[in-house]
Structures are given as C-alpha cells and as structure tokens.
Amino acid sequence: MTESQGGDTPASRAHEAEIALADPAYREAVVDLLGVLAYGEISAFERLAEDAKLAPTLEDKVAIARMAAGEIDRVEPLHRRIRELGGDPFVAMAPFRSALDLFHEHTAPSDWYEGLIKAYVGDGLADDFYREIAAYLDAGTRELVLSSLEESTHAAFVVDRVRAGIASDHRLGGRLALWGRRLMGEALIQAQRVAAEREALSALLAGGVDRPGLDLAALGRLFTRLTERHTERMSELGLDA
Amino acid sequence: MTESQGGDTPASRAHEAEIALADPAYREAVVDLLGVLAYGEISAFERLAEDAKLAPTLEDKVAIARMAAGEIDRVEPLHRRIRELGGDPFVAMAPFRSALDLFHEHTAPSDWYEGLIKAYVGDGLADDFYREIAAYLDAGTRELVLSSLEESTHAAFVVDRVRAGIASDHRLGGRLALWGRRLMGEALIQAQRVAAEREALSALLAGGVDRPGLDLAALGRLFTRLTERHTERMSELGLDA
Numbered sequence: 001m002t003e004s005q006g007g008d009t010p011a012s013r014a015h016e017a018e019i020a021l022a023d024p025a026y027r028e029a030v031v032d033l034l035g036v037l038a039y040g041e042i043s044a045f046e047r048l049a050e051d052a053k054l055a056p057t058l059e060d061k062v063a064i065a066r067m068a069a070g071e072i073d074r075v076e077p078l079h080r081r082i083r084e085l086g087g088d089p090f091v092a093m094a095p096f097r098s099a100l101d102l103f104h105e106h107t108a109p110s111d112w113y114e115g116l117i118k119a120y121v122g123d124g125l126a127d128d129f130y131r132e133i134a135a136y137l138d139a140g141t142r143e144l145v146l147s148s149l150e151e152s153t154h155a156a157f158v159v160d161r162v163r164a165g166i167a168s169d170h171r172l173g174g175r176l177a178l179w180g181r182r183l184m185g186e187a188l189i190q191a192q193r194v195a196a197e198r199e200a201l202s203a204l205l206a207g208g209v210d211r212p213g214l215d216l217a218a219l220g221r222l223f224t225r226l227t228e229r230h231t232e233r234m235s236e237l238g239l240d241a
Numbered sequence: 242m243t244e245s246q247g248g249d250t251p252a253s254r255a256h257e258a259e260i261a262l263a264d265p266a267y268r269e270a271v272v273d274l275l276g277v278l279a280y281g282e283i284s285a286f287e288r289l290a291e292d293a294k295l296a297p298t299l300e301d302k303v304a305i306a307r308m309a310a311g312e313i314d315r316v317e318p319l320h321r322r323i324r325e326l327g328g329d330p331f332v333a334m335a336p337f338r339s340a341l342d343l344f345h346e347h348t349a350p351s352d353w354y355e356g357l358i359k360a361y362v363g364d365g366l367a368d369d370f371y372r373e374i375a376a377y378l379d380a381g382t383r384e385l386v387l388s389s390l391e392e393s394t395h396a397a398f399v400v401d402r403v404r405a406g407i408a409s410d411h412r413l414g415g416r417l418a419l420w421g422r423r424l425m426g427e428a429l430i431q432a433q434r435v436a437a438e439r440e441a442l443s444a445l446l447a448g449g450v451d452r453p454g455l456d457l458a459a460l461g462r463l464f465t466r467l468t469e470r471h472t473e474r475m476s477e478l479g480l481d482a
Contacts, residue, residue, distance in 0.1 A: 042299070045306050049290030058283070058331055058338070062316065065286050069310035075303065090299055097299070 035092030051115035276333030292356035
C-alpha cells in the first residue's frame, strides 16, 4: 500500500512532506483528517467512560477506564500536528462533532455487552478506515495517523468477555449479532455524511499532483476490505456478521 | 517530617523497608493505604469523566478528560506494589469502596463549577492527607505514595475557570463557598468511618517498633494543617472557607 510513497529515508520524507503540504488542498485535507481523528478519540473517551459504569466488576471497570485514558492520551499529538500545520485544533474538530455525536447517540449501548462490542467493532472499523486512508498521506502524517491507531491491546479483553457472556447465555449471541450490523450501518451513514460535507477530505482519496488517488473500482475494493475485516472481527467474538 | 526515617541512600532505604515490612501489621497497613489510594484514583476518574459532560466548551471537556486519564494512569503502579507485597489489588481496594462511593454520592456536583471545586478542593484535601501519612512510611512506599499525588497541573486551570465564573456572576461565590464547606464536612465523615473500620490503617499513624508514631496532640496539629491548607485553596479560588 505504501510503495507509491517514494523512498523512506528521513530526508526524502521531509522533502515529500514539503511538496505535499505546499498544496493548500492537501494541507486542508490533512487538517480535516487530524481533526476528525482527534474528535473521534475524545468521543471514544466519553463513550468508554460511560461504558465503565456498566462494568459488572471493578476489574472490568478498571480495564475499560484504562482504554478511555488511552484514547485521551492520543489527542495531544494530533492537536500538536494541527497547530504545526497552522490550524486550530478546536476549529479543525468542529465540523465532525455532529456526525460523531449522532453516531454515538444512535448507538448508545443498552448494556455492558453492547458497549464492549461497540468498543471493539466500532473502533476496529474506524481504525481500518484510517489505515486505508493513511496510504494516501505523506510519510510524516502517515506515521502520526498510524501511531494513533494502536488499539489492539483491547481486543483480547473484549473477545474474552463477550465469548464468556455468550457461553453462559445463548440468546445473547443473536442479539449482539444484530447489534453489530446496526453499528456497521450507522457508521456508514455518518461516514457518507462526512464525505458529502467535507470536500477536501474526500478529495484526498481522489489524489492530486504528485499523489496517487483512488478510482471508483479501487474505492469498491476498499469497502470490500472494510466489510471483510468487520466480518472477521464479529467471528472472533463468536458472532455472525 | 522525614528526618526520623534514617539515612536516604538506596542501601539504607532497602534495609529500612525490609525491617518495616517484616512487621505484618505494618505490611497490612501499607496494603490498606495503597488500596484506598488506588480506589481513590479510580473513583476520581469516574467523577471527572462525569464532570467532563458538564463542560461548557470542548476545550474544557478535553482539559477535564485529561485529568481523568491522569488518575487512571496512577492506578497501575499502586496495584503493582500491592502485588509485590503479596496482596491482591482488588481485595485491597474492596474495604474502601463504600466510603468513597458514599462520599461521591453525597457530593454529586449539580453544575460545572461545583465539579471544578470538588476536583480541586477534594483532591487537594486528599493529597494533603496522604502526604502527611507518607511521613510515617518506609522510604520506598513513601516515594510511591508521593508520586501518585502529582496533581498540581490541574490547579491553574480550575482557579482560572472558577475566578472567571465568580467575576461574571457574583452570587456564584456564595453558593460555591457553601459547597466547599460541605465537601470538607463529607470528607471528614467518611475519613472517620474508614479510620474506625480499618484498624491497621489507623495504627499506622500510632507508630510501631522502629517507626515513629503520632500522639493525640500531633494528630490535632495534623488536622489544623489540613484545615489551613483547605482555607488557602478556597481563597486561591476567591472563596471564603
């Protein structure tokens, strides 16, 4: 995915970033992307802090609270980069608040398990999406984006708890499978809304001078990959996608 | 406060800790103390995450969410030390849950400002208390306890917001002054309850073989110092204590 980005020495990277960021449209798109990522972390913090209240044990509560703290720790590097690019982090995040808030409002977990699935499946989907987008960025921005996605430590905890829950209550599996589909649907609706409203961000995927883009066929393959990964995650949880 | 702890080289410190921790009552008291500290951080996280929802701006929300994340980051070193002393962190925290939960239940902030005051005045009081207790600990445990108290970064933010609030609404000052007194009262009630129930922990203050203790007059002076520091904090906020 990254072979089109050129050499990967510090010097070539700095040069590449300089060229890319000289393009105002690209720069605007990067600020947008960092803004939506940063607000995503903040709203993930809020959601996880809320889920922590539903934890059946203090051990579970601490595990979720640690995930929440991890989300907040990733905000500052994104804000710093937005400032370096001449932007204001809070202005950059503003356009994405309503889409992300609506996503969370429409998918408020009704119990502990729904919260766990949402943390795992929702974050997984978002991470996959940003990882795909990262391939279209200059190397410096790409590294920053990828470093904000290291969430794999949650996975074992969530898989363990959900599998144990399903083992002790078989009806739970059916309900959570439906819940996973709803999360996917809501995420696509809000993503589409953001794409329609934020031209600079969607143009990022279409490419530009010196940057490779994505044609319609490639966009189709991207969606196929996202859906496949979603299905894999659901089956890791012991659920039908 | 620390001159009675002996020399402070690594070797003398290790020797001192060895002697102190060989006393089962001291060891039990230290596990108790680390347990209440750790649960205090967890409940502070919960409270701050809840307060973050009341934040008037996204900037304020992020500031409070960062404080919450900081509390959780301090849990793991305390848990690790409890395990090193042969304890189970969750067993060690259990006896303190009801007192701390009741404190938070009885002092649920009704608005953003009450939450700020609680974060500042409540944490300040708890920190002062643990700092006083730290003087009666072996050097290794003392360092761990003191390192879990570094909360001074919050202060400037809270003082700034509360002073601005009072400047724009003079009635707020009177209400918040009352609120500060209630926080102090509730904290004393719950602290007394814990002291009555946890003999090992209260015995820590009374001293033991090779460890200095606190007589009634010294305990009185400790309370005077805590009250004085509370008054100072309230006046930093522009409030009567």
